[in-house]
Amino acid sequence: MSYTVTYSGVTDQSVGCHAKTRPSVPAPVRDVAVTRIAGRDSGFYDADRTFTDIAIPITFSFSDRNPDRWAGIYRAVKAWLLSGDNGNLSFSDDPGYHYRVRNVVITSTERVTRRIGEVTATFYCEGYQYLDSGDTQINLSSTVYNDYSLCKPTYSISGTGSCTLTVNGKKMVMTVSRSIVIDTERMIATSAGNWVNTTVTGDYEDLWLKPGANSLSISSGFTCRITPYWRCL
Numbered sequence: 001m002s003y004t005v006t007y008s009g010v011t012d013q014s015v016g017c018h019a020k021t022r023p024s025v026p027a028p029v030r031d032v033a034v035t036r037i038a039g040r041d042s043g044f045y046d047a048d049r050t051f052t053d054i055a056i057p058i059t060f061s062f063s064d065r066n067p068d069r070w071a072g073i074y075r076a077v078k079a080w081l082l083s084g085d086n087g088n089l090s091f092s093d094d095p096g097y098h099y100r101v102r103n104v105v106i107t108s109t110e111r112v113t114r115r116i117g118e119v120t121a122t123f124y125c126e127g128y129q130y131l132d133s134g135d136t137q138i139n140l141s142s143t144v145y146n147d148y149s150l151c152k153p154t155y156s157i158s159g160t161g162s163c164t165l166t167v168n169g170k171k172m173v174m175t176v177s178r179s180i181v182i183d184t185e186r187m188i189a190t191s192a193g194n195w196v197n198t199t200v201t202g203d204y205e206d207l208w209l210k211p212g213a214n215s216l217s218i219s220s221g222f223t224c225r226i227t228p229y230w231r232c233l
Contacts, residue, residue: 005058007080007101007123008087015080016073017062017119022093026054028127028233051127051233053102056089059120067114074109074117081106081121088130089123096132099125127233134230140216140223146209148232152185153209159222165207166217172202176222184208185229 005012005019012018028051062073081104088098103124110118128149137156138144157163158179165172165182174180174189180199181190187204189196209228218224 004092005060006088006090006092007104008083008085010080012060012080015076016064017060017077020059020061020118022091023056023058025056025099028052028054053124054099054127056099056123056125057107057120058123059118061116061118063116065115070111070115070117074119077119078106081119089125090132097129098132099123099129101125128231129233131230131232134228137225137227140218140226142215142217144209144214144216144226144228146211146214146228146230148230149211151209151229151231153207153229154184154227155182155207156180156225156227157182157218157222158224159219161221163219163222165219165224166215167207168210168214168216170203170206172200172204172207174200182207 003019003022031050031052060077062077064070064073086101086103089101090098101123105122105124106119107122108118108120112118131148134151140155155165156179157165157174157176159176160178161176163174163176163180165174172182174182176199177191179191180196182200182204183190184204184207189200191199
C-alpha cells in the first residue's frame, strides 16, 4: 500500500519523489539528570517533564525517463527538504497527526542509474506528536478537557483595560490595549506583532493545560480564544 509523506504542506510526490519504505519512528527519551554518590550502587534519577528530540530518517527515490532531467528533479527535492521552514511532518497512513520538525539534514545522495536517484534525509523532530485539530482555536469555557499530554497553548485575548486570566486557580494579570496574545510555549506576550512582556504578570507555565479537566476564567468584558496544540507521546 502506497502512502504520502508531507513536509511543510508539500507532498513528496508533488516534487517528483516518493518514500521507498515507511520509516520507523523512534520513541522519545525522557530527560533525566543522574547524580551519582560514591559508595552507592545506584544514582539519584531526577526526571523532569521534557523529552529529547527524535530523528526520523527517510529515503526518497525519484526517476525520469529522460536522464537529462535527473538533475532538475534532484534540485527540486533538495529545495523541498532544505527549505528552512522547519514545518510539520506527517504521513498519510496516520491521518490527523504531525511532528514538528526542527531541522532536516540530507545524509546521502546516490545516483543509482542514469534515470534513478535516491536521497536520504533525517528529520529532527520534537519528541511529541501533535494533533492537527489542536492548531484550531476554541472558545474559552469554564472547563476545558485535555485528553492528551500536558500542552502549552496560545491565548488570544480581546478587550481593553486590566485583565486577569485564571487557569486551574493560577492567575496571569495583564494590561490589554484591544488585543494581546499569550504564547505559553515561547513564553512571550505580543500585541499587534510587538512584544509586550512587561504588561503581563504571572508565570507562563501556570497557563499550561494538564491532562484531564482544566478550569478557566477571564475578567468580565474580555473574550478569549485558545489554540491548545494538543499533543501526545
